[in-house]
Amino acid sequence: MSNESGNGRNGRAAGRPRGNEPRRNDQGRQRNRGGSTPRRYSEAAPSSRKRAADPARLAAFEVLRAVSADDAYANLVLPARIRAHRLDTRDAGFATELAYGALRGQGLYDAVLARCVDRDLARLDAAVLDVLRLGTHQLLAMRVPNHAALDETVALTRAEIGAGPSGLVNAVLRKVSARSLDEWTDELTAGVADETARTSLRHSHPEWIVRALRQALVAHGRGTDELELLLDADNAAPIVNLVALPGLGDLAPVVERGAGPGSLVAGSALYDGGDPARLPGVAEGTVRVQDAGSQLVARALAEHPLEGRDERWLDLCAGPGGKAALLAALAAQRGARLTANEIAPHRAQLVRNALAAVPDTAWEVEVGDGRRFAGIEDGYDRIMLDAPCSGLGALRRRPESRWRKQPSDIPDLTALQQELVDAAVAALRPGGLLAYVTCSPHPAETTAVVLDTLSRHRGLRLLDSGAALDAAALHPVDAATPVLGRRGEVLAGATTAQLWPHRHATDAMFLALFQRVEG
Structure with missing residues (x-):
């Protein structure tokens, strides 16, 4: 297995001298002749050190390099690297946990490394810093023996970066291994007086996100005592959620491969058996990977009762196409037609790919700015606006995004959200x-947008969104939040709905369901 491979498997290379016996190479030359205590740059002697990188660790390293050097998204890069290195199910799981775990824990791990490196981390080569993060995650948060984590990370450094930095990596990781994760965390937070700063370090989230999530819990009717549960859920590896497109997909063969039925949404399943691309129906597009929260908000729109015509549906911001595929499949069953709009041509192609399994009589893809739909003749019956947002609700699935987002991003996003509404x-x-819909619980992107929308559009009514979500779910999800008017009064019959990773095991999807009551 990748986490116990090479010389690290037994903790000592074959033929390595014991105790204080002289260390000699194959030609009989003694090593470390300068003193009685041999220097230890690696767990193995140079003659038997690994020169090749373990494929699972190499895949994880390539993901971190793509994220840091190319601004790539880990969830898009990782599957390709797993296939490129022909990893089996167990090694694919190891690579996934290693890459995602190192990215999630980057804030805390960098604080640990700053105590163990004799220079500012910014002065380290970026590739060296990435490999140190991988080694730190193995040492502090994975069930990898220390000797295996050290030897394999040094071998990865030697193979992919060069022999020069391998000594530094070995020395730094030995310092890291001197304490457990809890011991490091206690040491780093001991002198920090500010509670938000301590929470930020302990749970490896930027401080501004900790503050935003605390505010979000309150804004959506939860208590601040849930904050640490939410942060822990962000740091837990999520199980793969699957959906069978209605009328097209079949979950029975997927269940035969080890998937379990989803507990939140009809036609869903949960899978933790490796690469989902290998499952029946996934390659054909009739079974898709999609978070249960995304499935639920799409069904809440599609299944809510509607008087009159029900033929024209619109997904205003459809890329990359997950909700559009589910909506199109539902539309096909009812004789409706979905227009899926996406502003970016390359993302519009992703939407076409996602919709390919659905009969093309039920959908069309358009490319352009969604704001151009304002005032279109013979309006739409159902509209999904999955608005561009900060993505703070999907930090567990997009581990690198917490380090990329800034609080200054929010005002521009909320302005765009209002224009699209x-x-x-x-x-x-x-x-x-x-x-x-947003994949963010941030009050500025959720409740504030709802109140502004109601104040600007007198002919629009906010429905009981929580009840709509419950009606689309297999059981009540208890996600409703009463809405207060500008004067503090509760709006009768009106709620929004907010899902949470720590309560529903979904992304933190937000839903506000409106009905136009006037022309």
Whole structure:
């Protein structure tokens, strides 16, 4: 196995001298002749050190390099690297935990490394810093023996970066291994007076995100005592969620391969058996990887009762196509047609790929700015607006995003969200339904947008979004939040709905379901 491979498997290379016996190479030359205590740059003697990188660790390293050097997304890079290195199920799981865990823990691990490196981390070569993060995660948070973590990380450094930095990597990781994760965390937070700063370090989230999530819990009717549970859920590896497209997909062969039925949404399954691309139906697109929260908000829009015509559906910001595929499959069953719009041509192609399994009589893809739909003739019956957002609700699935986002991103996003809502309202027929959805619980992107929307559009009514979510779920999910008006009054019959990783095992999806009541 990759976590116990090479010389690290037994903790001592074959033929290595014991105790204080002289160390000699194959030609009989003695090593470390300068003193009685041999220097230890690695667990293995140079003649028997590994020169090749373990494939699972190499895949994880390549993911971190793509993320840090190319601004890539780990969830897009990792599957390709797993296939490129022909990793079996167990090694693929190891590579996934190593890459994602190192990215999630980057804040805490960098604080540990700063105590163990004799220079500013910014002065280290970026590739060396990435390999140190991988080694630190193995030592502090994985069930990898210390000797295996050290030897394999040094071998990876030697093979992929060069022999020069391998001594530094070995020395630094030996210092890291001197304490457990809890001991390091206690040491790092001991002198920190500010609670938010301590929580940020302990749970490896930027301070501004800790503050935002605390505010979000309160804004959506939860207690601040849930904050650490939420942060822990962000740091836990999520199980793969699957959906069978209605009328097209079949979960029975997937269950035969070890998947279990989903407990939240009909037609869903949970899978932790390796690369889901190998499952029946996934390659064909009739079974898809999709978070249960995304499935649920799409079904809440599609299944809510609607008077009058129900033929024209719109997904205003459809890329990369997950919700669009589910909506199109549901539309096909009802004789409706979905227009899936995406502003970026390359993402529009992803939408086409996602929709390919659905009969093309049920959908079309358009490329352009969603705001152009304002005032379109003969408006739409159901509109999904999955608005561009900060993505703070999907930190567990996109581990690198917590280090990329900035609080300064929020104002521009909320301005765009309001403009897209205005366009969606204008494109909605009287009596039609609009689902405003974000993968963020941030109050500025959720409750504030809802109140601003209601104040600007008098002919729009906020429905009981929590009840709509419950009706689409297999059981009540208890996600409703009462909405207060500008004067502090509770709006009768109106709620928003907020899902949470720590309560529902989903991304933190937000839903506000509106109905246009006037022309």
